[in-house]
Structures are given as structure tokens and as C-alpha cells.
Amino acid sequence: MKQFFLKNWVVIIVLLSIILLRIKLSLMSVNGDLLTISEWGRQANLRGTLKGFYDWGIWDNSYPGHPPLISWFYFMIYPLHSKLMCFLSNLGNFIALHRLAPTKFMWLYSFANWFGLHKHGTTLLLSGIIVLIKQFMILADLLIGGVIFYICKKNKVNWKKYVFVYLLLPFSWYLSSVWGQSDQLSFLFLIIAFILLTSKKYSGISPLIYVIAANLKPNCILLLPVFLYAWYKQKQSFGKLILGGLVAIIFSFWTVSWFTDKNVFIYAVTVILKKVSTDGGLINFNAFNFWYIFYPFSKSFISDTNIYWILSAKNWGWLMVLITTLLSLKVIKYKKLESIFAAMFIAGFGSWLFMTGMHERYSFLAIIPLLLVSIYKKNYFKYFLILSIIYTFNLFIAYLPWNIFSWTKNMFEFSDFLIPRMLSLANLILYVRVTYLMIKNHDK
Numbered sequence: 001m002k003q004f005f006l007k008n009w010v011v012i013i014v015l016l017s018i019i020l021l022r023i024k025l026s027l028m029s030v031n032g033d034l035l036t037i038s039e040w041g042r043q044a045n046l047r048g049t050l051k052g053f054y055d056w057g058i059w060d061n062s063y064p065g066h067p068p069l070i071s072w073f074y075f076m077i078y079p080l081h082s083k084l085m086c087f088l089s090n091l092g093n094f095i096a097l098h099r100l101a102p103t104k105f106m107w108l109y110s111f112a113n114w115f116g117l118h119k120h121g122t123t124l125l126l127s128g129i130i131v132l133i134k135q136f137m138i139l140a141d142l143l144i145g146g147v148i149f150y151i152c153k154k155n156k157v158n159w160k161k162y163v164f165v166y167l168l169l170p171f172s173w174y175l176s177s178v179w180g181q182s183d184q185l186s187f188l189f190l191i192i193a194f195i196l197l198t199s200k201k202y203s204g205i206s207p208l209i210y211v212i213a214a215n216l217k218p219n220c221i222l223l224l225p226v227f228l229y230a231w232y233k234q235k236q237s238f239g240k241l242i243l244g245g246l247v248a249i250i251f252s253f254w255t256v257s258w259f260t261d262k263n264v265f266i267y268a269v270t271v272i273l274k275k276v277s278t279d280g281g282l283i284n285f286n287a288f289n290f291w292y293i294f295y296p297f298s299k300s301f302i303s304d305t306n307i308y309w310i311l312s313a314k315n316w317g318w319l320m321v322l323i324t325t326l327l328s329l330k331v332i333k334y335k336k337l338e339s340i341f342a343a344m345f346i347a348g349f350g351s352w353l354f355m356t357g358m359h360e361r362y363s364f365l366a367i368i369p370l371l372l373v374s375i376y377k378k379n380y381f382k383y384f385l386i387l388s389i390i391y392t393f394n395l396f397i398a399y400l401p402w403n404i405f406s407w408t409k410n411m412f413e414f415s416d417f418l419i420p421r422m423l424s425l426a427n428l429i430l431y432v433r434v435t436y437l438m439i440k441n442h443d444k
Contacts, residue, residue, distance in 0.1 A: 025178050137181065171367075320355075348363070349363055
């Protein structure tokens with residue numbers, strides 16, 4: 001063990017620094033989205049039940065718009081928080097009763113007091129709850145690094161380059177630690193589901209894992225055609241798909257039953273699907289995609305029902321989703337995991353690029369597969385770096401909590417959002433370029 005630490009001390013220090021940086025950043029800002037979801041959990045915790053959660057007439061403009069599974073997660077944070085407070089209290093009492101230099105642990109008492117009692121601003125929300133939610137997103141973020149490590153080791157590639165690039169690039173820690181969004185949590189399950197497609201032994205559980213991902217973040221559903229076609233190309237059993245699909249469907253309706261005593265199928269279709277649909281009919285929600293080139297944030301309150309050459313913007317978006325998804329299927333090959341990752345990028349980024357009502361965060365499910373492709377084919381790495389940097393800027397323009405970086409806001413808004421529009425054009429050009437290369441080289 002000692003020899004292991006001596007040999008790898010630099011890597012260990014870097015990894016510990018990465019973890020500590022994320023924990024530190026999680027304490028430094030609170031996004032309005034986190035306040036909203038924390039309030040959902042608080043109200044459910046006060047009632048001691050999730051029954052009727054989506055029907056409660058107390059939500060005003062911040063009604064629950066997330067699927068049942070992730071909403072259940074926000075609810076369960078509260079009893080977990082109580083258990084952690086009980087542990088901290090017992091630990092403090094143990095230290096005091098056994099006279100284990102209690103004055104040396106004043107930081108522990110201060111943290112327990114803050115974690116359990118301090119309320120955020122003028123709200124009724126405990127700061128400890130908000131930070132606790134972020135820790136799960138950070139854990140998912142780090143575990144994605146573990147998936148990247150696994151792919152590198154499997155292909156005998158130097159893992160440090162790819163793992164550290166992911167963990168150190170700003171979009172990774174910004175999304176989880178600063179913002180606290182659930183994109184990494186859902187993607188962790190999504191990428192595991194796709195990796196299992198090449199396994200004869202464990203492929204049967206991949207439909208369930210896929211559904212868990214979609215129940216954490218609905219945009220995962222956009223990759224369902226890729227998942228099903230990849231199943232076919234990997235020559236997996238059709239019977240196993242039917243069985244796995246039934247288990248996934250039963251699981252989904254089971255999660256719906258936590259929220260209602262009514263018919264779960266009718267409730268899911270008539271209530272939850274309506275609540276989860278958050279596109280609002282707008283052409284863009286700050287995403288640096290195709291629509292941002294023409295309708296930047298200053299003009300984003302444009303309806304996606306506007307007609308452009310016969311079709312509405314929304315229908316044009318769905319048409320392009322169909323085209324890009326079909327293109328993605330072309331690259332999938334038998335027992336070639338990198339081809340599945342390539343298809344995830346083509347379909348995922350294409351959907352985000354052309355659909356209306358997109359948020360900036362939703363391209364995450366395509367950015368990381370491109371990094372995974374670059375593990376197999378290094379020429380794609382430069383495209384990943386450029387797209388990830390643009391992605392970071394997109395996150396900044398959507399949520400920038402620190403005044404020290406306020407100059408970037410002025411830079412982005414200069415000349416009617418000229419720079420973001422150019423970045424959106426760069427996203428389009430790079431997507432076309434990478435997709436062309438992937439299709440051209442799919443037989444090699």
C-alpha cells in the first residue's frame with residue numbers, strides 16, 4: 001500500500017484537489033432552480049407524502065416540472081438530511097462526553113449548526129438541504145470520470161489525459177458543483193445502459209437502466225431510437241428486449257404510483273406528461289444552437305409556431321431530429337462500442353442543435369460521448385475540446401453567479417449577442433464536420 005501511494009502520489013493529490021474544489025464550490029452559490037426543487041421537497045416533507053404532488057395548488061409559477069423519480073429524490077433528501085444531522089449530533093456528544101479535545105472540533109459544531117439550522121436568505125429552505133443535493137450531482141460527476149477511466153483501461157489508453165480533462169474542464173464542475181443540475185446524474189445511468197448493449201450477460205438490465213436515466217432527465221428519450229437500433233446491431237435477443245422493456249415500463253408506472261391513487265396510466269398521460277413538458281412554445285431557451293444564430297437571447301421570446309417555408313419552427317426541428325437520428329444509425333457497428341458513442345453524439349447533439357425549446361445544458365448527453373469516441377480515435381479530441389469550451393460559455397451566459405466575471409456578460413451582450421451567435425454558428429459547423437467524418441469513416 002505504501003509503495004502504491006509513493007508511486008501515485010501526484011495522481012492522488014490531483015484527484016483529492018478535484019474533489020475538494022467541487023465541495024468548496026458547492027458552498028459558494030445557489031441557483032434559483034435549486035431553490036425551486038428544494039421547495040418541492042420541503043412541501044412534500046411537510047405533508048409526509050408525495051400523493052397528489054403534481055396537483056397541489058400551491059406552486060404558482062414554479063410547479064413541479066420534473067419526472068417522478070427525480071421528484072422522489074428531492075423528497076428523500078429531507079429524511080437523509082435529518083439522519084445526517086442525527087449522526088453529527090451524536091458525534092459531537094461522543095466527543096464531548098469522552099473529553100476528546102472538544103475545543104479542537106469547534107469547526108464540527110459550527111458546521112453542524114449551519115448544516116441543520118441555517119436558512120438560505122429570506123427563504124424557509126435550509127442551506128444544508130441545498131448543498132446536500134449538490135453532493136449527489138458531484139458524486140455522479142466523479143463517477144462519470146470513473147466510466148471514462150473504465151473505457152480507457154479497456155482500450156489500454158493513458159487514462160489520465162481523458163479523465164483529468166473531463167474533471168478539470170469548467171463545464172464539468174460548473175454544472176454539478178456551482179449549478180447543481182441533474183444532467184450528470186441522468187447521464188451516468190444513460191451511458192451505463194449504452195455500454196451494457198455490447199454485453200451478452202448484462203444487456204438484459206440495460207432497458208431498466210435506460211428508463212431510470214429518462215426518469216431523471218426526459219431528454220434522454222431522444223436517444224431511444226439509437227438505443228433500440230444498437231440493440232439490434234449487437235445481435236441481442238429480441239425476447240430479452242421485450243422482457244427488459246416490460247420491466248422498465250412497470251418500473252416507470254410504479255414510480256408514478258408514488259404520486260397518485262388514481263389510474264397510473266391515465267395520470268401519467270394526462271397530468272405528468274403535461275407537467276414535464278417544459279418547452280413553453282418558445283424557439284430557444286439560451287442554447288447556442290441553430291435557432292440562436294437568428295434568435296439570440298434578446299429575441300428568444302419568439303414562438304416556435306412561427307412558419308418558415310411551409311413548416312413551423314417546431315416541426316422543422318422535429319424533421320431535423322429525424323434526419324440526424326437516421327444519420328446516427330448509419331455508424332453503429334457490431335461489437336464496436338465506439339460506434340455507439342459516435343451515434344449518441346450525432347443523434348444527441350443534432351437533436352439539441354435543431355429542436356426548439358432547448359436549454360443550454362441539454363447537449364451534455366452528446367458532449368461526453370464525443371470524448372469517449374476520441375479515446376478510440378484521437379483525431380476527434382480537438383473537436384471535443386472546442387465544443388466543450390463553447391458549452392462552458394453557454395453555461396456562463398445562462399447562469400453566472402459571481403460578480404467578478406460580470407465583464408463576460410457585457411462581452412456576450414455586445415452588438416446584439418454577436419459573440420454567442422458566432423459560437424452557435426461554430427457549433428453548427430463543427431457538428432456537420434464531425435458527423436461527416438464519423439459517417440465517412442464508419443467502415444474503417
